[in-house]
Amino acid sequence: MNKWITIRGPRHSYQISIRTIKVIIYLLLANAAAVVLCTSLGSLMIPPLNVIRTLLGIGDPSDFMIIFELRMPRVVIGMLVGSALAVSGALLQGIVRNPLTSPDVIGITGGASLGTVVFILYFSQVSIRYMPVSSIAGAFGAAFLIYLFAYRKGITPLRLVLVGIGMATALTAVTYMLILSASFTPTAVAVKAFTFMTGSIYGVSWARDVKTLLPWIIVLMPVALLYARHLNVQELGDDVAASVGSAVHTKRTILLIISVALAGAAVAIGGAINFIGLMAPHIARKLVGPAYGGVIPVSALIGSLVLLLSDLVARVAFIPLDIPAGVFTAAIGAPFFIYLLYRHRNGS
Amino acid sequence: MTTIQAQGLTLSYGQKPIFSNLDVVVPPGKITVFIGSNGCGKSTLLRSLARLLKPQEGSILLDGSDIAKLSSKEVARRLAILPQGPAAPEGLTVHQLVKQGRYPYQSWLQQWSREDELLVKKALELTHMNELAGRSVDSLSGGQRQRAWIAMTLAQNTRTILLDEPTTYLDMTHQIEILDLLFELNEQEQRTIVMVLHDINLACRYAHHIVAVKDGQIYAQGKPETVMNEQLIRDVFDMECQMSTDPLFGTPLCIPYGKGRKLELAAAATASSAR
Numbered sequence: 106m107n108k109w110i111t112i113r114g115p116r117h118s119y120q121i122s123i124r125t126i127k128v129i130i131y132l133l134l135a136n137a138a139a140v141v142l143c144t145s146l147g148s149l150m151i152p153p154l155n156v157i158r159t160l161l162g163i164g165d166p167s168d169f170m171i172i173f174e175l176r177m178p179r180v181v182i183g184m185l186v187g188s189a190l191a192v193s194g195a196l197l198q199g200i201v202r203n204p205l206t207s208p209d210v211i212g213i214t215g216g217a218s219l220g221t222v223v224f225i226l227y228f229s230q231v232s233i234r235y236m237p238v239s240s241i242a243g244a245f246g247a248a249f250l251i252y253l254f255a256y257r258k259g260i261t262p263l264r265l266v267l268v269g270i271g272m273a274t275a276l277t278a279v280t281y282m283l284i285l286s287a288s289f290t291p292t293a294v295a296v297k298a299f300t301f302m303t304g305s306i307y308g309v310s311w312a313r314d315v316k317t318l319l320p321w322i323i324v325l326m327p328v329a330l331l332y333a334r335h336l337n338v339q340e341l342g343d344d345v346a347a348s349v350g351s352a353v354h355t356k357r358t359i360l361l362i363i364s365v366a367l368a369g370a371a372v373a374i375g376g377a378i379n380f381i382g383l384m385a386p387h388i389a390r391k392l393v394g395p396a397y398g399g400v401i402p403v404s405a406l407i408g409s410l411v412l413l414l415s416d417l418v419a420r421v422a423f424i425p426l427d428i429p430a431g432v433f434t435a436a437i438g439a440p441f442f443i444y445l446l447y448r449h450r451n452g453s
Numbered sequence: 454m455t456t457i458q459a460q461g462l463t464l465s466y467g468q469k470p471i472f473s474n475l476d477v478v479v480p481p482g483k484i485t486v487f488i489g490s491n492g493c494g495k496s497t498l499l500r501s502l503a504r505l506l507k508p509q510e511g512s513i514l515l516d517g518s519d520i521a522k523l524s525s526k527e528v529a530r531r532l533a534i535l536p537q538g539p540a541a542p543e544g545l546t547v548h549q550l551v552k553q554g555r556y557p558y559q560s561w562l563q564q565w566s567r568e569d570e571l572l573v574k575k576a577l578e579l580t581h582m583n584e585l586a587g588r589s590v591d592s593l594s595g596g597q598r599q600r601a602w603i604a605m606t607l608a609q610n611t612r613t614i615l616l617d618e619p620t621t622y623l624d625m626t627h628q629i630e631i632l633d634l635l636f637e638l639n640e641q642e643q644r645t646i647v648m649v650l651h652d653i654n655l656a657c658r659y660a661h662h663i664v665a666v667k668d669g670q671i672y673a674q675g676k677p678e679t680v681m682n683e684q685l686i687r688d689v690f691d692m693e694c695q696m697s698t699d700p701l702f703g704t705p706l707c708i709p710y711g712k713g714r715k716l717e718l719a720a721a722a723t724a725s726s727a728r
Binding site: 108111113116117118119120202204331334337338340341342344345347348349350351352390394395396 | 500503504505524525526527528529530533534535536539540541542543544545546549550552553554556557559561562563564565566567569570587605606609
């Protein structure tokens with residue numbers, strides 16, 4: 106078969122499908138185009154060529170400020186948050202062997218939102234650098250509770266999804282209650298919290314947001330990719346995974362930690378952006394098949410692309426209004442979820 | 454030669470004991486078949502031999518070393534088990550599935566060595582799955598799908614292969630196809646094969662060694678032609694039958710009594726042979 110490229114050295118060897126490489130290249134190009142588009146469009150239009158020239162460092166200094174200080178941080182955050190949510194969803198779907206799962210559907214994003222809102226409301230004097238810690242703590246708290254309630258001599262995927270949906274609703278309710286009942290809250294803080302609940306990457310900056318999120322992504326993404334082969338055998342069922350010598354429970358716990366941490370970190374900066382974690386892995390599987398070595402990078406690129414485009418529409422469609430990007434991911438995502446439910450109606 | 458030897462196995466689900474203080478030895482290089490009625494513990498026994506279930510007491514020796522003390526990768530290089538009714542994710546190709554059998558030999562850096570490639574190819578050849586390698590597993594027929602899973606366990610390159618009811622849900626043609634394949638693997642490669650089968654007559658035809666399990670105890674074990682008799686069927690399966698000989702293979706053939714149409718000729722023939 107010549108559909109694979111084999112890379113071999115004295116101490117390393119990999120097999121990569123040519124199709125996956127092609128898809129990744131196309132998606133990189135699409136992402137690059139989206140970056141240029143997102144940077145050029147806005148209340149002040151900058152021609153795409155000027156954007157490219159500025160990015161290459163040979164552009165007009167007058168564009169520099171808008172591009173580098175206003176639009177680029179937002180684009181970079183869009184890519185980081187989108188890919189983190191997508192990979193978190195891909196891992197979660199593999200862990201519970203259920204394609205209808207994602208961190209927002211089963212309440213992990215809800216937990217992260219609660220963690221972040223608590224931070225915004227009560228710890229606003231603490232450095233923002235610690236906001237992801239609060240979000241991730243919330244995400245883990247939610248994951249733990251879902252696990253606890255869904256556990257009955259093991260975890261059945263359906264039970265996990267049902268408990269998770271309940272948990273997601275409950276957590277959202279609690280979060281809104283907190284925002285509304287904190288009477289001492291200045292209106293500005295409340296508005297910030299509300300925008301956060303829809304998911305928005307409005308007004309992000311290099312120093313605060315990119316610097317906060319980037320380390321998490323840089324650490325977690327490669328680990329996720331390294332764990333792809335463990336996820337591949339887990340998808341064949343616990344017995345088969347154990348038969349080929351995988352330490353099923355340890356690997357599953359680590360995978361869950363990576364997934365929850367990615368979702369938590371993304372939510373800390375981007376807010377409760379829905380449905381990317383559900384959609385991106387599906388599209389990825391359609392493009393490159395179910396093996397995780399391909400699904401993880403491709404999901405990341407799709408998640409990034411979807412959030413960039415959603416945010417672009419949110420930003421330019423109603424100028425001068427800047428709508429939260431989460432509104433648009435939900436507008437695409439909700440019908441997609443219904444389509445999935447419809448397709449899986451006869452399955453498990 | 455690999456052997457599995459279980460000593461004093463005791464296992465229970467919650468309060469309900471499945472078996473207690475059970476000894477069993479699997480002869481190397483042979484086909485061993487566990488038979489017994491539903492819920493007698495034969496699948497549980499097979500699964501605990503493959504360390505998928507942890508017995509409360511007793512030990513399982515693989516090549517003389519305690520399976521509990523070996524690393525799970527080490528065990529996976531010596532023994533593979535194909536559980537009952539495994540399911541592959543949607544869209545996974547046969548080739549991708551068979552590759553997973555190489556997991557115990559791989560690491561972060563080594564994910565597709567020359568040996569991996571060679572053994573995956575060989576597994577596909579042995580199971581006659583070469584031409585279907587690019588197809589997705591969920592698009593295959595029941596028999597082909599089972600062959601794909603067997604190819605995965607073969608890629609694991611273990612001396613011993615355990616299979617939990619590999620022929621269940623397959624029609625007669627595919628049952629024979631799978632059992633022939635396993636028989637060939639045993640003949641040509643001297644792999645030790647241990648499996649649970651429901652069909653007593655096919656068990657007698659393919660097994661060198663048969664283990665009859667009743668209520669969590671080994672009722673009898675040995676060559677089918679020496680251990681199989683009407684008394685065993687009565688005690689183990691709670692069924693009356695007449696033992697005969699397979700006209701094609703000469704192996705024991707169990708013909709159950711019961712209701713059903715009786716043709717004059719057949720009745721007469723039975724009567725004359727009984728005399």
